[in-house]
Amino acid sequence: MRYLVTGGAGYIGSHIVLALLDAGHEIEIIDNLSTGHRKVVPSAARLHEVDLRDGAALAPIVGAHRWDGVFHLAALSIVGESMRDPLHYLEHNLTSSLNLIRSCTQHGVRKLVFSSTAALFGGPDRHDAITEDAAIIPGSAYGESKFFIERILYWADQVHGLRSACLRYFNAAGADPDGRAGEDHKPETHLIPLALDAMLHRRPALQIFGTDYETPDGTCIRDYTHVSDIAAAHICVLDVLDQRSVAYNLGTGTGHSNLDVLKSIARVSGRDVPWHAAERRAGDPPMLVADATSFTRDTGWTPRYAAIDQIIETALAWRTRHPDGYGDAASQVDVAGVMRR
Template identity: 60%
Template sequence: MKCLVTGGAGYVGSHVVIGLLDAGHEVAVIDNLSTGYRAAVPSGVRFFPLDLLDAEAINKILASEKWDVVLHFAALSLVNESMRKPFYYLRQNYITALNLIEACAQNGVRRFVFSSTAALFGGKERFSLIPDNARVEASSPYGESKFLIERALVWADQIYGMRSASLRYFNAAGADPLGRLGEEHTPETHLIPLAIDTVLGLRGKLKIFGNDYPTRDGTCIRDYIHVTDLADAYIRVIELLDRRSVTYNLGNGLGFTNMEVVQAIEHVSGRKLPWEWAPRRTGDPSMLVADSALIRRETGWSPHYSSIDIIVETALQWRKRNPHGYRKQAGIGQEKWSPIFGQEVEL
């Protein structure tokens, strides 16, 4: 297939790109590099350095050739920041997605895979696995923006016949087991990379937010899904879109507390992890764990890297080899072409 991936220089998007390449597909990437890294785009992959706010440029790309599927990852994704900048998040995520969806519909793209989120389910306390048909109760403008995009895709299906898959994944974690890619955010907000940087001495004490949740050790429970398993699910759902649109919750179905993550990092690294308690963060639910039975049943997908130790091990090994992340290759703030990057496409 000929695949167009937005946000393909980001963490999850880049892992899906190499998954598609490994499966023998042709891939091109759109990314404005606001949070992604050109070094995460494999050599030989066509790269369009542009912003999805540029509707004319997006339409030009979609009209220039026939695309079999578009996979959309590009978005603002910091929940706490969305609480401070609600209209900015709603506008940016929704308008950029609408520009892309409209260009796809107008240019005959028949399949669209959307990176949605478990943040749709953070509006109330849950103490059981979250099924695909759970009521959407977004607890942040970020989560709300993703649901608005899901609704736009429903209308794209009904009116234009564009089939879509909305994958509501939980906490992506880990790194490519072959060491080609890893996790790098600026700023970093995810627990596992923060804890790994702490245990490697790359940052100060780790903060654990809240110790009075109604869980087995008082800390939040989250469903960590290995990013390579996530990429596998994305690739598997594409073939379903010949027949119908789908929406799936996507996770391990296993919940790990913050303290269990700390213990796993100490166990895998063989080092003591310095940490300290911090107050609860606003909007953090006690437990978010996916019921992924439907996608397992309908695609045959199953996570291969479900152990928290394996997830941590892949992330730790990548970070050991890349203590400066992608910035060592790219140079902080550098955006010009380099031989290690994918082929840049002039518009």
């Protein structure tokens, strides 16, 4: 089969590309490399360095082949950043997705898998795992942008017959168990890579944003899901799209507090993570844990790397072998900048 992956040079997208290539499919990638990395693109996958907001550049790529499906991951995706410039986030994510979805409907694409998010459920305090029936109340502009895109996909199906699967990822974490890809954001804002670098003394002590939440240890709880399990889920869902459009919550069903994550790093590495308490971060819901019962029932998917220690092991292995991430100029500047602060 032949698939197009937007954002295929990014963290989750690169793991999806590996899963698709491992399964024997032909892949092309669209990525503007604003946060993705040229070095993670396998030689077997063709990279189009194009911004989805550029409709004129996008159309010939979507129109070049009869794609068996499109995986849409390209987006701005940092919750905290979206609260500093919400209109930019909404404009960027909506414009790029509208261009892509319109182009898919014009060129006869039948299936699209969309990278949605647990940030749809960021509103009120939650103490249970989140099902697909839970009220959608995005707690951030980022989450809101993804919700709008889910609605655009609804109408693209109703009117044009473009089937879509909205996979609402919880917290993607870890790295390819074979070491072919890992997590390298610039700037890095995610808990696990920052905690690993603090443990390795490559950054100052970790700040824990909020220790007074109504959770057992006062810190936020997240459902860390191995990035390769998330990648596998994208392939599992394709068959469901033969029947209907769907939206699923995708996670392990187990929550870990920020302090639980630090304990896992200490268990796996034998070293403590230096940290101190800091103010809450805008847009952070106290608890996000998936109830993925529907997804497992409909697709047979179960996570292979469900234990937090397995996730940390793969993340640490990649981080240790790639201390500067993919080593492109921007990520080196970022590490140096953080070290100077």
